[in-house]
Amino acid sequence: xxxxxxxxxxxxxDEMANPLSKSGGDPGITPLSPSHIQQSDxxxxxxxxxxxxxxxxxxGTTSSGYxxxxxxxxxxxxxxxxxxxxxxxxxxxxxxxxxLLTPDRKFHSFGxxxxxxxxxxxxxxxxxxxxxxxxxxxxHTTANLSIDTEIHAANGKRVKALDIFAYALAFFKxxxxxxxxxxTGSEFDNSNVRWVITVPAIWKMPAKQFMREAAYKSALxxxxxxxxxxxxxxxxxxxxxxxxxxxHQMVDLGTQTTQNGFSPNDNVGSGMTQGDRYVVMDCGGGxxxxxxxxxxxxxxxxxxxxxxxxxxxxxIGVDYEFEKLLCxxxxxxxxxxxxxxxxxxxxxxxxxxESRKRAAAPxxxxxxxxxxxxxxxxxxxxxRGHSVDHALRKSNVDFVKWSSQGMLRMSPDAxxxxxxxxxxxxxxxxxxxxxxxxxxxxxFLFLVGGFAESALLQQAVQxxxxxxxxxxxxxxVGLTILKGAVLFGLDPSVIKVRxxxxxxxxxxLNRFVEGKHPPEKLLIKDGTRWCTDVFDTFIAADxxxxxxxxxxxxxxxxxxxxxxxxxxxxxxxxxxxxxxxxPGVRKCGTLRLDVSGTESSxxxxxxxxxxxxxxxxxxxxAIDVSTGRTVKASIDFLSH
Numbered sequence: 001x002x003x004x005x006x007x008x009x010x011x012x013x014d015e016m017a018n019p020l021s022k023s024g025g026d027p028g029i030t031p032l033s034p035s036h037i038q039q040s041d042x043x044x045x046x047x048x049x050x051x052x053x054x055x056x057x058x059x060g061t062t063s064s065g066y067x068x069x070x071x072x073x074x075x076x077x078x079x080x081x082x083x084x085x086x087x088x089x090x091x092x093x094x095x096x097x098x099x100l101l102t103p104d105r106k107f108h109s110f111g112x113x114x115x116x117x118x119x120x121x122x123x124x125x126x127x128x129x130x131x132x133x134x135x136x137x138x139x140h141t142t143a144n145l146s147i148d149t150e151i152h153a154a155n156g157k158r159v160k161a162l163d164i165f166a167y168a169l170a171f172f173k174x175x176x177x178x179x180x181x182x183x184t185g186s187e188f189d190n191s192n193v194r195w196v197i198t199v200p201a202i203w204k205m206p207a208k209q210f211m212r213e214a215a216y217k218s219a220l221x222x223x224x225x226x227x228x229x230x231x232x233x234x235x236x237x238x239x240x241x242x243x244x245x246x247x248h249q250m251v252d253l254g255t256q257t258t259q260n261g262f263s264p265n266d267n268v269g270s271g272m273t274q275g276d277r278y279v280v281m282d283c284g285g286g287x288x289x290x291x292x293x294x295x296x297x298x299x300x301x302x303x304x305x306x307x308x309x310x311x312x313x314x315x316i317g318v319d320y321e322f323e324k325l326l327c328x329x330x331x332x333x334x335x336x337x338x339x340x341x342x343x344x345x346x347x348x349x350x351x352x353x354e355s356r357k358r359a360a361a362p363x364x365x366x367x368x369x370x371x372x373x374x375x376x377x378x379x380x381x382x383x384r385g386h387s388v389d390h391a392l393r394k395s396n397v398d399f400v401k402w403s404s405q406g407m408l409r410m411s412p413d414a415x416x417x418x419x420x421x422x423x424x425x426x427x428x429x430x431x432x433x434x435x436x437x438x439x440x441x442x443x444f445l446f447l448v449g450g451f452a453e454s455a456l457l458q459q460a461v462q463x464x465x466x467x468x469x470x471x472x473x474x475x476x477v478g479l480t481i482l483k484g485a486v487l488f489g490l491d492p493s494v495i496k497v498r499x500x501x502x503x504x505x506x507x508x509l510n511r512f513v514e515g516k517h518p519p520e521k522l523l524i525k526d527g528t529r530w531c532t533d534v535f536d537t538f539i540a541a542d543x544x545x546x547x548x549x550x551x552x553x554x555x556x557x558x559x560x561x562x563x564x565x566x567x568x569x570x571x572x573x574x575x576x577x578x579x580x581x582x583p584g585v586r587k588c589g590t591l592r593l594d595v596s597g598t599e600s601s602x603x604x605x606x607x608x609x610x611x612x613x614x615x616x617x618x619x620x621x622a623i624d625v626s627t628g629r630t631v632k633a634s635i636d637f638l639s640h
Contacts, residue, residue, distance in 0.1 A: 051194035055176045056232070056485035058094070058198050059168065059211075061136045061314060062285030062450065064111070065094035066176050067482040074490045077483050081179060093479060097285075099168055101130040105159065110171040115351075119344050123375070126344050127155050132164055133347070134316055137286040139207040140200065141312065146638050147213060154343035165214035169197070173220050194228060195220055196489040198481055200287040201233040201308030205588060206637040208617055213638065230492055231616050232485045235282040235291040238448040239302060240494055241484030242280060243295065245474055253447075253462055253471035277305060278444040279469070281430070281461070282481065283451035286314040288426050292439050296496065306438040307499040307542050310429060315357075315451040317422035322353050325418065329395040334383050338376065345375040360415045361455040368415050369407040377406065416456060423460045430464060442469045448480040496547050498614055502571040504588075505537040507580040521579070535570060535577040535585060539613050542575065547614040554625075556604045565593040565607065569635060589635040593622045611635075 055068040067079045079093050095111030100118050102108050108129075109117055118131045130153035138151050138161055150158040173190070180188035197211055208231050215221055221228040275294060282289040289310040294303045327335050339346045349372065356368040377388050384391070389402045399414035433439055445465065451457060452473060461471060474480050488494065512522050512529035523530045538551045555565065569589040570580045577585050593607060606625040611618060620635050 051228075052192035053180060053188075054194045054196060054486050054489035055180075056196040056198065056237075056482055056489055057169065057172045057176075058234075058482040058485065059136060059165075059172075060094070060097055060285055060450070061134055061287070061316060062097060063094040063478075064097045064168070064172070065479070065482055066172050067479070067486050068176065068180070069486045069490060071490060074487075077486050078183075079479055079482065080175065096133065097136060097168070098131065098133040099135075099164060099171075101132075101153070101159070101167075103128040103130075105130065105163075107167045107171070110168060115347065119348065121344060123342060123344065127341070130155065130157055130159055131343060131347070132159070134285070135161070135164055137312065137314075137316070139210055140203060140287060145206040145210055147210075149210075154339065154346070156340050162210070162214055162217060165211070166217035169215055169218035169220050173218060190220075191225075191228075194230065194489050196230045196232050196485045198232045198234045198237055198485045200282075200284070200310070201235050201289045201291055202287060202310045204637075205618065205635075209637045212617070230489055232488045233289075233291075233308065233616055234284065234449075234481050235280045235289045235308065236302075236304075236495055236616075237482075237484030237488050238282050238446065238480045239278075239280045239291060239293050239484065240487045241480050242278075242444075242446040242448070242472070242474060243300065243302070244487070245472075250475060251473045253458060253473060254467070276443050277439075277441055278446065279433070279439070279442050280446045280448060281452070282310075283426070283447065283449040283454075283457065284314045285316050285450060286312060288313040288429070288449075288451070290429065290433055292433070292442070301494060301496040303497040303544075304495065304499050306433070306436055307501050309433060311425065313422050313425040313429070315422070315454070317425075318357055318418050319350060319353065321418040321421060322357075325397070325400070325414075329397050329400065330380060330388075330391050331384075334380060337383065338379055342373075342375050342379055345373040345379075348373045349376060356410075356415070357418075358453070360412070360419065362416075362459045364412040364415075367401075367409045367411055369403060369405075369409055371407055374406070419454070419456050423457055426457065427460050427464050430461065434465075434468070445469045445471050447471060447473045448477055450478045452477050492615075493547055497544050498547075500539050500541055500543045500545055500613055502573060502588075503537060503541040503575060503577060504539050504569060504571050504611075504613070504618075505535045505577070505580075506567050506569055506591075508534050508536045510534045533579045533581045535572075535580050535582070537576065538569075538611060540575050541573060545614040548612065549614045551611045551613065553609045553611075555607045555609060563594070563596040565595060567591040567593070567609075589618075589637045591620055591635050595624060 051071060053068055053070050055066055057066045058064060065080055067077055069075075069077045096115060097111075098114045099110050100108045100114035108114065114131070118126060118129060121129060132151065132153050135151050138149065139145060142149050147162055149161045151161045151164060152158055173195075176193075177188050177190060180193075195215070197215065199208055199211055211231060212226075212229065215229050216223050275296075277292065277294045280291050280293065282291075287310055289308060291304060291308050292306040294305050295301075296303055323335065349370075352371045352373075356370050359368060372388065380388050380391065392400060392402045392408075399411040399417075401409040403409045434442070445461070447458065447461065458471070458473070465471065476483075509523070509530040509532055510517075512531045517531040521531045521533055523532045538553075539545065555567075567590070568587050569591055570577075570585050571588040572582070572585045574584055579585070580587075591609070593609070595605075595607065608623045608625055609620065610622065611620050618635055621630060623630055
């Protein structure tokens with residue numbers, strides 16, 4: 001990034017800073033000197049206190065868990081105790097991301113405990129309880145996410161998303177601190193913990209900030225001590241872990257065996273040399289996230305070569321296809337009613353489907369049986385006046401049969417068809433990624449996340465790559481992100497260079513130049529001709545940003561009496577934007593600089609704004625140059 005020419009005078013007016021203000025258009029602030037500085041690693045903005053232990057929470061769409069390591073023994077990562085009440089045939093080192101609130105909306109239970117309690121409630125009672133599952137995707141799919149965004153419980157009642165996320169984080173906090181207290185033999189103090197929460201890399205800034213707000217609300221960390229919490233990106237965490245894998249801890253899909261020919265304690269890293277490029281494909285319940293990294297030796301730091309990409313193509317897409325199939329057979333009206341009237345039985349049906357879903361494989365020949373709960377069969381007869389068997393015969397869905405034992409019998413082809421839309425999306429995305437010039441010569445593709453265990457997905461990835469890269473699957477594929485997140489919490493500086501996902505800037509006024517600026521942008525003020533709505537770029541999409549790199553701007557308040565300076569931050573997916581009014585440019589955040597309580601004798605008071613982009617979250621700080629005081633600055637992505 002080059003320093004901008006400081007000859008043009010930029011001004012931010014009150015109208016831009018606060019579109020609702022009714023001021024006469026007095027300039028709010030004038031930029032004095034746009035410039036760009038690169039922080040050296042020793043000059044980090046915050047080194048932060050030292051912590052005794054790092055606890056990472058993998059808050060997944062379908063399942064969640066935590067893991068931890070003491071800073072004195074960073075090689076020893078503990079995953080949480082096994083959960084009570086696991087499903088047969090499903091590893092229970094994580095617990096389902098399900099939460100149960102009492103009829104008066106108080107937290108009751110989480111995970112298997114929530115599911116089992118809810119399941120045992122009488123239907124007349126259960127409809128008053130609030131049961132929620134797979135709610136994490138709401139943060140990805142809500143276009144204008146805010147603190148007030150609501151989600152629906154199984155009984156159709158609405159509840160604030162922030163409360164649900166805060167309850168879940170408070171549950172993990174309590175579990176982890178209890179386990180740490182048992183480990184150390186004394187009450188473990190939360191201030192000794194550095195918390196790490198993982199989120200998909202493709203999440204936008206509001207969703208990441210939402211997670212942080214939930215953490216504050218749950219008292220996981222306090223607003224006064226924000227660096228106690230790190231938001232980690234899921235595929236980055238996986239990448240950090242994969243790099244350290246020993247060869248006996250993974251399967252190479254090309255040979256279908258654990259790697260031989262090396263000593264089993266060699267690192268994959270021993271097969272990786274300076275400049276090696278690899279893709280991490282994190283396939284979770286809700287999203288599929290792809291990141292491209294390059295190793296920089298000798299320290300083994302990672303550089304992101306291409307901005308994180310992916311989409312909502314996680315394994316719950318297969319569940320939606322199953323639900324669509326049920327609607328086709330039994331009718332959308334019935335399924336909608338059944339979910340609300342018999343919510344616990346619907347949960348049972350989806351649990352039964354989940355275990356059969358895991359048995360789907362390319363070479364499977366025998367059918368998969370899915371138990372229909374008795375209340376499904378019973379309620380259908382009441383609702384339609386005929387039997388489930390009759391519905392199947394009438395439905396023209398010939399690859400699903402009815403078994404007299406009360407089961408739906410699906411042919412392997414029928415099950416594979418349910419996977420197809422989701423897997424097609426993933427393969428299309430992977431194909432496009434591999435066509436990018438930055439993504440040439442990829443040595444390894446690491447397949448991680450719960451959905452990576454699917455044999456159908458593995459085969460599709462193999463067919464697409466045709467031997468261009470080695471496909472590696474860690475043995476504990478479902479815990480890869482958790483363990484990597486702990487390593488990231490122990491050393492957040494391991495990822496040295498990231499790509500900016502969007503172009504960020506602010507709206508300013510420039511001196512109007514005839515022939516260069518469009519006439520409709522002309523604003524005449526006190527005899528001076530200004531061009532309005534100019535997009536002043538801080539950082540461009542897909543630009544490499546080093547960890548700790550800063551963009552620095554100096555502003556001066558137009559009115560010496562001004563107490564709060566408000567600057568709106570805009571973003572765009574395009575690499576360059578001329579005006580904030582262009583299509584695709586949207587307001588994405590607000591920077592508030594509180595300068596109250598400080599007086600300055602300088603004729604032009606200088607406020608230096610520093611924005612740091614190389615981290616997983618954008619940080620901002622501002623310095624009142626005349627007094628040396630750091631003023632509070634926060635970017636708010638949730639309240640506009």
